[in-house]
Amino acid sequence: MAGLLADLARLESPSVVAASQGPVLDRLAGELRALGMRVRRLRGEASGGHLFAAPALPARPPACLPGRAPGGPRRAAQLLLGHCDTVWPLGMLAAMPVETRDGRLYGPGVYDMKGGLVQALFALRALRELRLEPPAVPLLFVNSDEEIGSGESTRWVRLLARRVRRVFVLEPSLGPDGRLKTGRKGVGQFTVTVRGRAAHAGLEPERGASAVLELSHVIQRLHALADPARGISVNVGVVSGGLRGNVVPPEARAVVDVRVLSEDDAPALEAAIRGLPPTLPGTRLEVTGAIDRPPLIATPANLALWCTAEAAARQLGLPLGHGTAGGASDGNTTSRTTATLDGLGAVGGGAHSVDEHVVLARMPERAALLVLLLLAPLAEAAAATAETEAAAANAQAEDEARRTGAEARSTGAGAGRSGA
Numbered sequence: 144m145a146g147l148l149a150d151l152a153r154l155e156s157p158s159v160v161a162a163s164q165g166p167v168l169d170r171l172a173g174e175l176r177a178l179g180m181r182v183r184r185l186r187g188e189a190s191g192g193h194l195f196a197a198p199a200l201p202a203r204p205p206a207c208l209p210g211r212a213p214g215g216p217r218r219a220a221q222l223l224l225g226h227c228d229t230v231w232p233l234g235m236l237a238a239m240p241v242e243t244r245d246g247r248l249y250g251p252g253v254y255d256m257k258g259g260l261v262q263a264l265f266a267l268r269a270l271r272e273l274r275l276e277p278p279a280v281p282l283l284f285v286n287s288d289e290e291i292g293s294g295e296s297t298r299w300v301r302l303l304a305r306r307v308r309r310v311f312v313l314e315p316s317l318g319p320d321g322r323l324k325t326g327r328k329g330v331g332q333f334t335v336t337v338r339g340r341a342a343h344a345g346l347e348p349e350r351g352a353s354a355v356l357e358l359s360h361v362i363q364r365l366h367a368l369a370d371p372a373r374g375i376s377v378n379v380g381v382v383s384g385g386l387r388g389n390v391v392p393p394e395a396r397a398v399v400d401v402r403v404l405s406e407d408d409a410p411a412l413e414a415a416i417r418g419l420p421p422t423l424p425g426t427r428l429e430v431t432g433a434i435d436r437p438p439l440i441a442t443p444a445n446l447a448l449w450c451t452a453e454a455a456a457r458q459l460g461l462p463l464g465h466g467t468a469g470g471a472s473d474g475n476t477t478s479r480t481t482a483t484l485d486g487l488g489a490v491g492g493g494a495h496s497v498d499e500h501v502v503l504a505r506m507p508e509r510a511a512l513l514v515l516l517l518l519a520p521l522a523e524a525a526a527a528t529a530e531t532e533a534a535a536a537n538a539q540a541e542d543e544a545r546r547t548g549a550e551a552r553s554t555g556a557g558a559g560r561s562g563a
């Protein structure tokens with residue numbers, strides 16, 4: 144596993160360099176074909192394209208396998224979902240070489256998420272070599288634009304989510320103990336452009352309207368929209384504007400990242416950002432963007448899948464927890480349609496930072512967990528049994544208690560807020 148992961152990490156694949164994805168997808172395709180999978184490559188336009196793999200059908204299907212004959216009913220399917228792009232630019236290998244130290248493999252993209260892809264390949268290999276027949280056909284989809292919002296691949300992800308009974312997302316796990324992700328915030332990005340009026344800063348500044356000064360008001364207002372207690376965050380991450388020191392700036396711009404824990408908060412937040420009024424006379428605001436990745440919430444179907452994972456981990460003698468992540472993934476998309484369990488990738492740390500690594504000893508056990516999940520009986524289509532409803536309510540209450548507890552600790556606020 145370590146060898147394959149090191150090979151994949153050495154094939155640098157930043158989302159923004161389309162041509163860099165080919166070698167990674169080629170290597171994955173080769174591994175999948177060796178496992179008897181049919182591989183289809185989907186060409187990208189701006190992105191480096193995607194890969195879809197499904198088991199090759201046997202020439203003569205055994206009678207015990209339902210629906211395999213041409214024209215017969217479609218067999219149920221389940222999806223392993225991953226991405227091969229990374230946030231790292233080409234040439235990062237010089238600063239973060241692929242190497243093993245103290246049982247950890249370091250390198251660009253090993254944790255987010257080439258480690259998860261390797262674990263999935265080994266899980267599929269275990270199914271094949273042990274001649275295990277899952278209750279639903281295992282499919283694999285790998286895109287190459289996840290780190291930049293899955294602009295091109297989302298339609299494929301949606302399409303597949305509608306076709307499958309459940310989705311296992313190979314994103315990194317949560318925390319050093321490798322918790323799964325049963326919740327993710329919804330994410331949006333906005334650009335606020337301020338138009339003002341240029342003038343000479345010394346001769347007649349009164350004729351100008353400073354876009355930069357107006358932007359400073361806008362930034363304050365944007366940050367005031369954050370509500371940590373509700374899980375709403377707002378971050379003005381990039382600002383730009385102005386021409387030179389002696390010109391009243393005619394234009395300025397801010398790029399804003401917003402996150403919501405509850406979908407109910409998205410419309411009001413979007414409306415507040417779009418409706419920001421200008422403060423200075425002579426300036427106006429233009430706002431583009433949206434909250435385009437809805438939150439992944441612990442639906443009854445997702446919670447039922449989590450219970451399956453917990454039981455599988457117990458079978459393996461592994462402790463396993465779950466939690467909510469601040470970032471979004473393609474799991475946010477699939478969860479709209481079908482049961483989704485996220486964070487099934489590698490255990491490690493340092494996502495999007497130069498000490499990105501995976502703990503090698505945890506990789507086989509995570510692959511084993513995937514095998515048991517793929518083999519787990521399918522839940523009834525109407526998954527909302529009394530039991531899963533209760534589990535969902537409990538988990539949400541626990542999550543809420545943990546969240547408000549953590550906030551109370553980190554802000555030093557009293558516990559009185561937690562009932563709000």
Ligand SMILES: [Zn+2]
Nearest residue numbers: 255256314315
């Ligand atoms: Zn990722």
